[in-house]
Amino acid sequence: MTRIKICGLTRPEDISFVNEAEPDYAGFVIHVPGSRRSVSPEEAARLRARLAGKIVPVGVFVDEPLENVTTLLENGVIEMAQLHGSEGEGYIRELRARTGKPVCKAFRADTEQSVRPALHSKADYLLFDHGSGGTGKAFDWQLVSGVKRPFFLAGGLTVENLCTAISTVHPWAVDLSSGVEQAGQKDREKILAAVAAVRRWDL
Template identity: 55%
Template sequence: MEEQTRIKICGLTRLEDIDAVNELKPEYVGFVFAKSRRQITKEHAVTLRRYLDPEIQAVGVFVNELPAIVAGYLEEGVIDLAQLHGNESEEYIHSLRFRTGGELIKAFSIKTRENVEKAKKSSADYILLDHGKGGTGESFDWSLIRNMDRPYFLAGGLNAENVEQAILQTHPFAVDISSGVETDGVKDPKKITECIRRIRHV
């Protein structure tokens, strides 16, 4: 039997979002610290984290942030994992590893087979495969990752309508959903519930 696909709901900004995920227990939630309409401050994340079920791991999303700052978030327990969504190099990842024991997710924009090969070589604990810079609500061509031989997070344009097909077609370690569970730009508990129900049903 295949292992259950893990779930990450990204871009939480409100205590209502925390209530919704606490009830449904995805394995991960994401707090966005990079410039985005979902961006929150460190202080806000600390508050949200205080109410988050301790069984759910918090991921911080950063874009080209200083390694010392990312390490601080991990060391202080604001987040459990750091997701690097910019042009962070292997040197950057090694520098961050030197400073902290926290797990790292490196995001890659997938447009060609070359992008996939580059992602496979990353020394991060996990790779995340997305359509573009993240949060675009668009999917990439899943056939590009047919023979992926390392654990990865699948992101980009996932929602309740297509997530089952995505899992059956690509067999990811985890799926990462943000705009697909929103209504008018905010997280929608009904959509989160339906999405998670379908993922766990696969």
């Protein structure tokens, strides 16, 4: 089964779209300066309260203080932390030890050499993207085709290339954000189509 995550949710209507589409994960970019999809912890909590119970809420962070991420996990605002900054193995171990919740660590995948450190990470899941901060661009998927650990494939994924991506590298999950947007906002039809494409592939 290929899981699917819709990331960068910022509005109540975004939550309505994902509740209708029923992806496996919903992502909130929390307190990331410079990101147009960033929401405050309080906004994330309000959006999470609207989220259907079967969809796992994920918090996306960039070098956020450990205490802040721990609080959001312990309070149930999120059920998984996705780390896109310079967080090291000690940070990952401590976060898991404090909360018992899964941790996903993002890695840049632009060369074979850049992928190697991910294979030794203590994170529960890996995420591969064209850039660690999320660029909306696809990378050479063959770079991660031999990865045996569960990983999220991100970067430049759209309804049109989802099935090709899945058939090429067989990721544990796919992660979409800008690929399900129209004019910079989440688009209901694109979200529905993306989730439907993944579910059809699994059949």
